[in-house]
Amino acid sequence: MCAWASTALQWALWVYLVHILAWLILDWVLLNIIQNNSLPFSKMDFVVAWTFREIGAFYHFCLALFDPKIQWRARTFYLKWGGLAEEINPRI
Numbered sequence: 118m119c120a121w122a123s124t125a126l127q128w129a130l131w132v133y134l135v136h137i138l139a140w141l142i143l144d145w146v147l148l149n150i151i152q153n154n155s156l157p158f159s160k161m162d163f164v165v166a167w168t169f170r171e172i173g174a175f176y177h178f179c180l181a182l183f184d185p186k187i188q189w190r191a192r193t194f195y196l197k198w199g200g201l202a203e204e205i206n207p208r209i
Contacts, residue, residue: 141167 145163149156156163185196186205194202 141164144167145160148163158166181196187194187196187202193205195205196202
């Protein structure tokens with residue numbers, strides 16, 4: 118049973134890694150299509166920035182979940198469910 122579980126987990130790890138690689142490549146292709154020109158940074162710069170962004174997204178999601186107030190310039194907003202931001206004290 119343990120041998121089967123380790124084989125299944127190893128298979129799941131490979132599927133996960135292939136999924137992450139496909140996600141990275143498709144984001145690179147999409148960025149190239151949107152820019153419609155050569156990009157001003159290298160592929161390695163993209164990989165580093167993409168990894169930082171994807172890891173940071175979870176942090177920012179948790180931050181918004183536990184503290185839904187947004188300070189932007191001199192204004193304060195409240196983040197509601199569904200991603201809608203509503204100004205707390207709107208200027209008149």
